[in-house]
Amino acid sequence: MNDDRSDNPPPSDDDETALFRRAVAGTRPLNSSYVPPERKPPPPRARFRRQDEEAVLTESLLCSAEDIEANAGERLQFRRPEVGQRTLRRLARGSYSIQAEIDLHGMTAAYAESALxxxxxxxxxxxxxxxxxxxxxGHGSGLGGPVLKVKVNHWLRRWRDVLAFASARQVDGGTGAVYVLLRHG
Known part of the structure; x- marks a missing residue:
């Protein structure tokens, strides 16, 4: 058998260099003194800042001055505009039958939010x-005050299924519990 590859040895580096020089004959190098202008990166900006600001504004508009004061006080009360004042009073008096309950004692805030x-x-x-x-x-919370009480107050206001809530009567937990009126499913 006659192998054509053995008859033609691979080109040497000298042959490739000569071939390259013939290919670029008559050309001249580019002026390498050109330096492209330095581009400063754009200033950083918070991608979700506007959304966050709008969410805070919306949330602040949902709370009345009475609601904000209730955060720091002992008793909690909240009602959506479609719930009458009389209904809220009946809720606070314990006039509605309690159909279920959850106890958040001892839970972390993150776990309590998920469970609630x-x-x-x-x-x-x-x-x-x-x-x-x-x-x-919140007696065990130290100087910072009640953690879960404040969080529950905040979370319940955000959830649309919650129509109203009020601190419970003393026999049902007093200011350590709330009655919650829910939207019909």
């Missing part, structure tokens, strides 16, 4: 009208 959200969702799906949430009075 699931509890509210399940209660609405089961067509429960009134539930009780035991958040505690």
């Amino acid at each position: 959200h699931a509890f509210i969702r399940d209660s609405v799906q089961n067509n429960l009208r009134c539930v009780r949430i035991v958040h505690g009075k």
Whole structure:
């Protein structure tokens, strides 16, 4: 057998250099003194700043001055505009039958939020009208005041399925619990 590759050895580096020089004959190098202008990166900006600011503004408009003061006080009360004042008074007096309850004592804020959200969702799906949430009075929270009480106050205001809530009567937990009136599922 006659192998053509053995008859033609691979080109040497000298042959390739000569070939390249013939290919670029008559050309001249580019002026290498040109330096492109330095581009400064754009200033950093918060991608979600506007959304965050709008969310804070919307949330602040949902709360009345009474609601904000209730955060620092002992008793909690809240009602959506479609809920009458008389209904809120009846809720605060314990006139509605408590159909379910959850106790958040000893939970971290993150765990309590998740558990409470699931509890509210399940209660609405089961067509429960009134539930009780035991958040505690915050006596173990130290100088910072009650953590879960403040968080529960905040979370319940955000969730559309919550129509109203009020601190419970003394026999049902007093200022360490709230009655919650839920939207019909």
